[in-house]
Amino acid sequence: MPRATQSVRSTSARAQSPDKRTAILAAARDLVSRVGFREAQMTGVADEAGVALATLYRNFPSKAALMVEVVAAVAQREVDAAAGLAMGDGTAAERLAASASLFASRALLGRRLAHALVAEPVEPEIEAARLRYRRKLARVFETIIEQGIRSKEFPVQDAQASAACIVGSLFEGLVGPLASDTLSTDADRQNQARAIVGFCLRGVGSKDVVT
Structure with a gap:
């Protein structure tokens, strides 16, 4: 050669x-x-x-190919963090609150990146990667809800639909707090995040809302 x-x-x-x-x-x-x-x-x-x-x-x-991999890497890190708490000790309500709260708090710590992953207009390839992220996160919550139904902590429900609603509530509810503005303080954002998590818990029928 x-x-x-x-x-x-x-x-x-x-x-x-x-x-x-x-x-x-x-x-x-x-x-x-x-x-x-x-x-x-x-x-x-x-x-x-x-x-x-x-x-x-x-x-x-291409830029799209690179950004798809960025989404995949960051998403897996966030899903793993939520799953770690979801599979830990405690009642289903406690674990659901902990994993949802962790997701929200991590998003608020990295607001610009989280906003890009949640709400920024993107190319179809990147949007498809974000949808895969949402499904993976929803599966974490779905597992907890199924366990809560079996333990009779939560009423019988469609766990998949409920988990999708939790992800939707977290993503949409955090759009405002994640925006780069000076209209709210860190305390305001944390309070809104806690309110979103409380809403999610009430949505699955938790009797004791832990946030």
Whole structure:
């Protein structure tokens, strides 16, 4: 094999290494957390990651492809965090309150990124990734509701529909608090998050609302 060809293939392999992709994804996530999906451009991601633009495109052929992976990575992290509490100790109501509250509090801590994941207008591919995120999160709540029905903490209901409503309430209810404005304080946002979680618990028929 000619030396020039070996060099090209070696460079391509390095560009598409797991470490390189990880660095690019981290840079893209950090950029989205500051400016959102719309304003996060490939040139900015390349600068943030410290790679050439050509290297970025060898790893991710388009901005949409990159942002789909950003959504998937961030979503899995949030789902895992909620699932950790959902599978812990306590009554179904306590675990549902804890996992929903954790989701809300983490969203408020990273408001710009959470707003991008919840409400920012995006391309169809990214929206499809966000829908997968919602379904995964709903499945966490659905499992708790099913357990609550079996233990007779919650009345008999369609657990899948109830879980979808909880996710919808969290996403839509947090749009205002997540917005980048100066019209509300951190305390106001936390109070609204607690009110949303209380609403969700009442929605599944919890007798003791824990928020």
